[in-house]
């Protein structure tokens with residue numbers, strides 16, 4: 001077999017790549033070293049901005065199989081017809097660390113799934129926890145600053161973390177999950193995933209239902225303690241996923257949903273759009289709808305993982321958002337981040353391209369290209385020759401809107417005056433307390449120990465506030481955290 005020809009980026013054969021061109025054996029480089037210049041210049045541009053959060057991640061591709069027909073609830077094509085298969089790409093991540101940080105940190109894990117449906121890409125951008133720390137979106141950058149490194153020392157700073165949590169009692173449900181035994185999943189295969197947010201479905205009749213998504217690991221939940229995590233290599237999650245799939249041991253998740261009618265939502269005792277709360281399964285049962293299996297590793301990490309761009313705003317007909325304020329702010333944040341990180345045409349990068357025709361009137365921009373997956377649509381859109389709408393060229397194939405996919409209007413359930421409204425919520429402790437009460441004695445001791453260890457060195461007023469929140473969630477919770485904190489402090 002002839003060896004593959006080594007070429008420059010313009011395709012010209014490289015005669016040799018062991019030495020650069022110099023004036024004499026010991027002399028300086030000459031200006032005709034364009035091959036060397038190209039190589040060095042491209043190298044300088046290898047890095048792109050990492051994700052501002054969830055920078056360290058592992059991805060795999062596979063399939064979602066529908067096991068329950070949902071035509072009564074949604075016009076989403078991939079949720080209609082038992083047995084229907086939809087290709088997916090999933091990415092799992094830690095939140096706070098940079099791209100080369102430790103996989104085994106006690107941190108929330110991101111759980112994102114891109115469904116390449118025949119009506120466009122739907123992205124489920126969730127976490128391994130059913131709730132989140134905040135219900136007010138403007139707090140997100142401040143919250144993340146406290147989780148990432150201190151601006152002066154460039155070190156993780158528990159004072160900053162606890163100060164944020166202490167000042168935000170609504171975070172205590174999520175803090176109780178994070179500091180519990182579930183805080184460090186043993187691998188990405190051994191954790192659940194959740195939309196966390198309330199999303200919605202709409203059907204042909206214009207009926208809307210509120211929906212939460214759950215991905216239940218078929219591998220079983222497995223976690224490790226801080227002590228065990230400290231002995232595990234920092235790249236464990238990446239290695240575990242790649243090697244499992246290479247061995248043919250394909251991880252899978254049972255996909256379930258919780259569904260609530262608009263009427264039920266109006267009477268529900270909990271605000272169904274409060275991201276710090278779950279819908280108890282006793283009130284809103286889980287309905288099994290499918291299986292997700294990951295059976296292919298990416299061939300090129302940069303192209304298929306670093307450039308993989310998820311956004312909660314990537315909806316398809318039949319799936320939409322809800323009045324959850326955090327969700328709504330995310331509809332803007334992700335695509336904005338990706339335009340910065342990957343360019344305005346990030347949806348044209350092969351891993352992000354829909355597997356269905358794309359026809360619109362957006363034009364040009366950095367890295368605009370033709371669409372190799374869908375073929376170039378001849379008329380209209382980025383790939384065609386008509387760049388304005390409306391036009392009189394529908395008969396020549398220029399793209400036209402599809403009113404049959406219109407979403408029913410989103411209801412406003414109150415007298416809605418525009419302004420700053422109280423977003424403190426009605427209760428910050430009940431569900432944190434319920435979760436704590438579900439722990440056995442050993443779990444209670446271990447969570448108290450994680451609180452106590454990470455609170456050492458934190459200022460006294462913040463420690464008192466944290467302990468107050470624990471007492472407010474559950475008397476025993478407060479007592480154990482206080483006792484363990486004091487014991488460690490005085491040891």
Ligand code: HEM
Pocket residue numbers: 050051052053054057091092093109110111112125126127132136137138140195196197308309310326329330333334337338341
């Ligand atoms: C106001 C609230 C939030 C804002 C502004 C925000 C913003 C962001 C941004 C800018 C990124 C990086 C996107 C990229 O560069 O591709 C990101 C990543 C991510 N966020 Fe959020 N986020 C918020 C809340 C949440 C919540 C509540 C969840 C889960 C329920 C979540 C899950 C994720 C995940 C999983 C990723 C990584 C996606 C991937 O794998 O590429 N975020 N977030």
